[in-house]
Amino acid sequence: MNVMQLLHKGKVYNGCVSYAGSDLMEVSFEEPSTISGGDSVICFNFQERVQMRVLQVSRSKLVLVPADSEVFKIQAQRDTNYDMYRDEDVSFSSYKLNTYGTLNDDFKTTAVRYCSLSRLGFGFKVNDFSVKMNHVYDTMIICDDEAIHPKIIVRYAHIQERTIRYGAEIHAISPSDLNKLRYYIITQQFREN
Structure with a gap:
């Protein structure tokens, strides 16, 4: 050592x-x-x-x-205005995820698979059109042995062959959940390498 x-x-x-x-x-x-x-x-x-x-x-x-590190640029976007037509020449690092969670809206819970994360927010997949655009959802995301509970706003949808891929920005997340998320991302990247 x-x-x-x-x-x-x-x-x-x-x-x-x-x-x-x-x-x-x-x-x-x-x-x-x-x-x-x-x-x-x-x-x-x-x-x-x-x-x-x-x-x-x-x-x-x-x-x-x-x-x-890009992982410290991931945070809630609450104070920024979402620009749907942002500069396409600007790109951000994205982390691959393969974890499950839920979207909660009133009394309805939808199971989703989270597939990516960047400073712009989460990417997740669902097999139906039940997700509302520009809507705030309470979520639960499984990070190894723990779960985090950020609020997200769904901003876009992309129809793929067998599923629908959605993109959502992080609307609110507690500091402890953000630290758990960052640690989970880094340890997942470390395990892949």
Whole structure:
């Protein structure tokens, strides 16, 4: 294991890197810290100095990703106006998902398969036309052993051969659910590689 120091709010923590990849780093440490999810830290040793953000915190470990990671640009779009005809030359990184969840509207629950996520929102598939456009839905999305409950607004539909693919922006999501979602995305990408 490589020795790594973490600088956070003027305090230096000593740690050991148990895993280091291009988009994920796991650091173990012994002393208690005040570091929490989403915080920026500077990781350094004798060879390198890297700006990272904390994705997950446990008692003795931190999971870190690069500070400019696309996963931290995923958030609720509540304060922005949706532009249906946005610039097509601008593209955003998309993460593949293969998880199940529900859309809840009043007393009706629809099972869906979530297939992608980007900073613009979720992509999901349903086998019927029951999903309303420009409508806010309460959702439940399964992320490994936990479930998150964001609110989404369905913005477009694309009819495919055997299903309908919908796109929805994230209208509201709690900070803890957002952290769970980010951690789930990164761990899924890590498992695929």
